[in-house]
Amino acid sequence: MSIQAQYKKKRGTAQDAIDQVKNGDFIIVPTGVGEPPTLLTELSVQRRRFQGVKVAQILAVRKFDYIDPETVEHVRHVAFFFGASTRSGGQSGWIDFIPSYFSEMPSLIERGQIPADVVFSLASPMDQHGYFSLSLGADYTMAAVAKARAVVLEVNPNVPFAYGNCHVHISQVAALVESSEPVMEVGLPKIGPVQVAIGKYVADMIDDGSTLQIGYGGIPDAVVMQLTHKHDLGVHTEMIGDGILTLVESGAVTNRKKTYLPGKMIATFALGSKKLYQFMDHNPALEIHPVDFTNDPYLAAKNDKLMAINATLQIDLLGQCGSESLGSVPYSGTGGQADFVRAANRSRGGKAFIVLPSTAQNDRITRIVPTLAPGTHMSTSKNDINYVVTEFGVAQLRGKSAKQRAQEMISIAHPDFRAELTAAAQQMHIL
Numbered sequence: 001m002s003i004q005a006q007y008k009k010k011r012g013t014a015q016d017a018i019d020q021v022k023n024g025d026f027i028i029v030p031t032g033v034g035e036p037p038t039l040l041t042e043l044s045v046q047r048r049r050f051q052g053v054k055v056a057q058i059l060a061v062r063k064f065d066y067i068d069p070e071t072v073e074h075v076r077h078v079a080f081f082f083g084a085s086t087r088s089g090g091q092s093g094w095i096d097f098i099p100s101y102f103s104e105m106p107s108l109i110e111r112g113q114i115p116a117d118v119v120f121s122l123a124s125p126m127d128q129h130g131y132f133s134l135s136l137g138a139d140y141t142m143a144a145v146a147k148a149r150a151v152v153l154e155v156n157p158n159v160p161f162a163y164g165n166c167h168v169h170i171s172q173v174a175a176l177v178e179s180s181e182p183v184m185e186v187g188l189p190k191i192g193p194v195q196v197a198i199g200k201y202v203a204d205m206i207d208d209g210s211t212l213q214i215g216y217g218g219i220p221d222a223v224v225m226q227l228t229h230k231h232d233l234g235v236h237t238e239m240i241g242d243g244i245l246t247l248v249e250s251g252a253v254t255n256r257k258k259t260y261l262p263g264k265m266i267a268t269f270a271l272g273s274k275k276l277y278q279f280m281d282h283n284p285a286l287e288i289h290p291v292d293f294t295n296d297p298y299l300a301a302k303n304d305k306l307m308a309i310n311a312t313l314q315i316d317l318l319g320q321c322g323s324e325s326l327g328s329v330p331y332s333g334t335g336g337q338a339d340f341v342r343a344a345n346r347s348r349g350g351k352a353f354i355v356l357p358s359t360a361q362n363d364r365i366t367r368i369v370p371t372l373a374p375g376t377h378m379s380t381s382k383n384d385i386n387y388v389v390t391e392f393g394v395a396q397l398r399g400k401s402a403k404q405r406a407q408e409m410i411s412i413a414h415p416d417f418r419a420e421l422t423a424a425a426q427q428m429h430i431l
Contacts, residue, residue, distance in 0.1 A: 006171065049067050102139075135288050136159060138166035154179055176285070209233070217311040314367050352385070354380070382397075
């Protein structure tokens, strides 16, 4: 049967596609805007016909109707990382949470530790060879495609066709639906004077010819905005967004000096604007790969001068980093922070930056604390942390004693809290 004949045979309505789901199934959905809105809307409509179905995703960007505490016995969301649409459900306990390093999620699926019965994903139109591109989120989804009983695609002409290991052949697809609504756009976070100050400290430490991993958030994007005058930067990251596109357009990113996959930008998912998605389409300078490739610390570290820039919520005097909870209350998830901190530490000339404002709640609470709040989910250990940056400066921790670390951390805390941090460190016998 020709690929076109296979396509026509498998094309149908969303109502028909949902028939691929059985009671008790575990449905894998890609990161962020790779989620298929037509399929998940229809699953929401039909959710009461199912029992024990779970929908797993690292970052849901829309609050579909199935994300509903009243119907969790029918369809329940499982978060690998909380966002605005799932955070309250996670904090209330009716949304499940599976912690994992982002880089290890494909292996958890391959080993059956995370089930993968069905895959729902947005996809580009099929090419002449019968392949679709899961360009918006290859992440752990490609591992799920290899394991799933049924792969169901929502084919949309606004989804770019990207190169890399992100392709699914029509022969692997059980059912598909077509849609044409624009891919969801996610704008850059708000950047204020604190973020700009932190960004300048980091940008001043990034040399020409460095390779960048940029996390999501106002401070990482503030760093990006101050790199447009640099030369021959490269990109090896988990997320490609509009900040990186700005660097490409300014001429700062050429990828020529990369020591691993030179000439190529590497990412595992996209989150940005229509302009970004158009830039990705059939662009030979960009490849989208599964996250066990992009975030593998050994592989990413093959890039000399790898600069990893990630944000945190709270950090203690030894450098223990709590990036995913407020005390015991979940806020986000593990993600790829530790993956890239370790990669940058391995990289020749690499630097790993953890960035955060020194305070929260209008300077009433310090984010640099003697010890992490009870119950805090520690994201990156004291043994991995290198540079910590606030609006008051840079602390370099690797190779330092506990006393030296405390002194460095107190020096970049808000001045209003330095005395009490010093007293706490003395009480803990660090100073």
